[in-house]
Amino acid sequence: MVIMKRLILIVIDSLGIGHSPDSVKFNDRKSNTLGNIINNKYYNNYFKYKKNNNLNIPNLISLGLNKILNISNKFYIKNNINNIFLYSNPISTGKDTVSGHLEIVGIPTLFNWYYFKKKKNSIPNFLLNKIIKNTNVNGYLGNCHASGTDIINDFGFEHLKTKKPIIYTSNDSILQISCHEKIFNIKSLYKICIKIKKILYKYNFKISRIIARPFKGNIIGKFKRTNNRKDFIMNFKNITVMQKLIDEKNGKVIAIGKIIDIFSNKSITKKIKTFGINNLFYNTIKYLKKSNDNTIICTNFVDFDSLWGHRRNCIGYGLSLELFDIYIINLIKNMKYNDLLIITSDHGCDTTWFGNDHTRENIPILIYKKNLEFLSNNRRSSFSDISQIISKYFELSNMIYGNNIM
Numbered sequence: 001m002v003i004m005k006r007l008i009l010i011v012i013d014s015l016g017i018g019h020s021p022d023s024v025k026f027n028d029r030k031s032n033t034l035g036n037i038i039n040n041k042y043y044n045n046y047f048k049y050k051k052n053n054n055l056n057i058p059n060l061i062s063l064g065l066n067k068i069l070n071i072s073n074k075f076y077i078k079n080n081i082n083n084i085f086l087y088s089n090p091i092s093t094g095k096d097t098v099s100g101h102l103e104i105v106g107i108p109t110l111f112n113w114y115y116f117k118k119k120k121n122s123i124p125n126f127l128l129n130k131i132i133k134n135t136n137v138n139g140y141l142g143n144c145h146a147s148g149t150d151i152i153n154d155f156g157f158e159h160l161k162t163k164k165p166i167i168y169t170s171n172d173s174i175l176q177i178s179c180h181e182k183i184f185n186i187k188s189l190y191k192i193c194i195k196i197k198k199i200l201y202k203y204n205f206k207i208s209r210i211i212a213r214p215f216k217g218n219i220i221g222k223f224k225r226t227n228n229r230k231d232f233i234m235n236f237k238n239i240t241v242m243q244k245l246i247d248e249k250n251g252k253v254i255a256i257g258k259i260i261d262i263f264s265n266k267s268i269t270k271k272i273k274t275f276g277i278n279n280l281f282y283n284t285i286k287y288l289k290k291s292n293d294n295t296i297i298c299t300n301f302v303d304f305d306s307l308w309g310h311r312r313n314c315i316g317y318g319l320s321l322e323l324f325d326i327y328i329i330n331l332i333k334n335m336k337y338n339d340l341l342i343i344t345s346d347h348g349c350d351t352t353w354f355g356n357d358h359t360r361e362n363i364p365i366l367i368y369k370k371n372l373e374f375l376s377n378n379r380r381s382s383f384s385d386i387s388q389i390i391s392k393y394f395e396l397s398n399m400i401y402g403n404n405i406m
Contacts, residue, residue, distance in 0.1 A: 004293040005394055007340045008284065008331065009386075011104070011298075012324065013097065013258070014305035016348020016361025017069045020089040023360040028095075028348070031359035033309070034069055036352040037321070040314045055318050057325040059332075063343065063366040086365040086405065088380035090347070095360045096172045097305070098208040098233050100346025101262045105240040106387030106399035113173035114206045119145045122169050130199050131167075135192045139164040142178075145171065147310065147356050148225060152178055152215045156223040159183065165192065171357040173206070178213040178225075186228050189214055193232045201234075209233040227275050231261035241387040242267035242296055244396045251294035251394070254287050256280060258300040277303060277320060281327040285334050294394060309349025310356045317351050332368060340393055341368040344386060380405070 016033035023029050038055050057065065064085025092099040092108040099109045116122040123143050132139065139162065141155040146168040152159075155166045159180060166178040175196065179189050193210045200207050210232045217223040245251035246269065255268040257280050265271070272283050284299045291297060301324065308317035328343070335341060348361030362379075365386060384402030391397070392404045 003338045004295075004336065005338060005340075006288065006291055006293070006295045006297070006336070007342065007390060007393060008288060008335070009104075009296060009298045009390070010284075010328075010331075010341070010343045011101065011259075011300045012304055012321075012343065012345050013300055013302045014309040014347060014349035014358065015321075015345040015364065016350065016359055017065075017087060017345075017364050018362050019348075020360050020362050022089075026095060026360040028350075028353070028360040031348055031350040031353050031361055033317075033348040033350045033359065033361060034065070036350055037314055037318050038069075040318075040352060056322050059325045059329045060321075060343075060366070063368060065364055065366060068364050068366075086367070086378065086380055086385075087362050088365055088383050088385060089362050090360070091382045091384075091401075094173060094208065095347045095358045096174070096208050097346055097358075098262060100363075100383065101259075101300075102236060102240075103383035103401075104344065104346065104386050105242055105263075105267075106384050106391075106401055107236055107238040107240060108382060108384055108401055109208075111206065113208050115171070115173050116145075116169040116175070123167065123175070127199070127203065127205070128167075130203070131196055134199055135195050137165055137192070138162070140167045142166045142168040144168055148176065148178065148213055149311070152213075152223040152225065153221055156180070156215065156217065157220050160218065165189075171355070173208040174211060175200070175207055175209075176211045176213050178215060180223075181214045181216055181226060181228070184214075186212075186214060190230055190232075193230070197232050197234070207234065229261075231258075233262065233264050235264070236266075238400070240267045241390045241396065241399055242298070244391065244399075245294060245296060245394055248396050249294040249394060251296070252291065254291065254295065254297045256283050256287070256297065256299040258302040259298045262300065275303075277301060277323050277327065281331065285331055288331070288334055288339075296390070305349050305358075309351060309358075312351045312353070312356060314351040335368075335370065337370050339369065340372075342366070342386060342389065343368075344383075346383075 018032045068085045068087040092103045212230045214228045242253045252269045254270045256272040343366040345363040348359035350359045387399045388402040388404040
């Protein structure tokens with residue numbers, strides 16, 4: 001009997017579990033995405049009708065989430081567990097999605113990203129002029145730090161009249177281009193982003209990603225972003241653990257959801273574009289049932305970050321965690337004897353924190369396998385330990401960064 005090796009890597013985007021040791025540098029000391037949801041009086045009061053009006057995530061607790069929250073940030077939840085639980089602080093210089101995911105797969109970003117620090121007139125004029133000239137647009141709107149949902153309502157109507165793209169950024173190392181789908185079709189918007197990426201490369205602006213942000217609607221206050229977002233990340237040279245699986249074992253990497261854009265379609269053999277917790281879990285289970293030996297299924301649950309974290313919606317975040325908790329047991333039930341499940345995150349996005357940006361936090365590392373021996377809980381010094389776990393499981397050559405714990 002051939003025993004297959006299949007690994008499911010689940011990233012709950014932005015589920016931080018307490019400020020990291022270097023959080024002071026980011027003004028994120030005492031941030032705690034999960035802990036501050038559990039301790040949030042508004043969330044708890046919202047569910048007074050329940051017998052237990054606290055966050056209800058029994059399956060994640062059984063995997064050890066409550067215990068590592070306690071260890072990571074001296075935060076206490078009443079529950080007993082007997083499962084594997086680890087947590088890690090980041091070593092990458094940024095607290096963005098790209099940095100977090102690259103560190104998870106074994107290539108932390110140890111250089112400094114470039115940030116547009118000015119809140120207004122954020123992007124230098126010479127760079128804007130290059131963008132206008134090379135993309136053949138008739139100008140721009142915005143050029144400031146902004147929330148994506150706010151800026152399309154601030155400038156959406158003017159955009160419809162002038163056909164000028166809306167350009168904005170944030171405290172993260174990103175540049176976002178927002179256009180109405182009837183003014184710029186999707187392919188045209190993507191081409192603009194690709195050209196901007198080339199300009200940034202040429203002038204040595206190390207921006208982690210350019211994001212195409214199409215929207216729809218025709219009434220101020222009613223403009224809404226569509227699901228045709230696409231991220232264009234800066235090229236990375238080192239080899240990810242996913243690529244090692246492909247090269248050394250002729251393996252398969254199935255990317256579900258936002259993972260596709262995060263890795264710029266690299267180190268991926270099959271792409272499943274889908275949205276929402278329900279659909280993400282449906283496809284994860286579907287391809288788990290269909291997949292063969294030497295396969296990684298990697299799924300990013302972006303809603304936690306984009307819909308709830310950045311919008312500082314504690315109730316939405318908590319409800320989504322409870323929904324996630326219901327589905328995760330269905331995924332576990334479909335795992336075979338030798339399958340390995342890793343549940344982790346890429347950064348924090350505390351819904352109780354000031355502003356609307358990410359927070360510098362530790363992340364959970366929950367490991368489940370039906371025949372896995374107990375591991376003592378402890379802190380890991382890099383997200384890249386996950387890549388070494390994956391490398392060891394598939395018997396690949398070692399990654400450069402991280403330490404194996406299995």
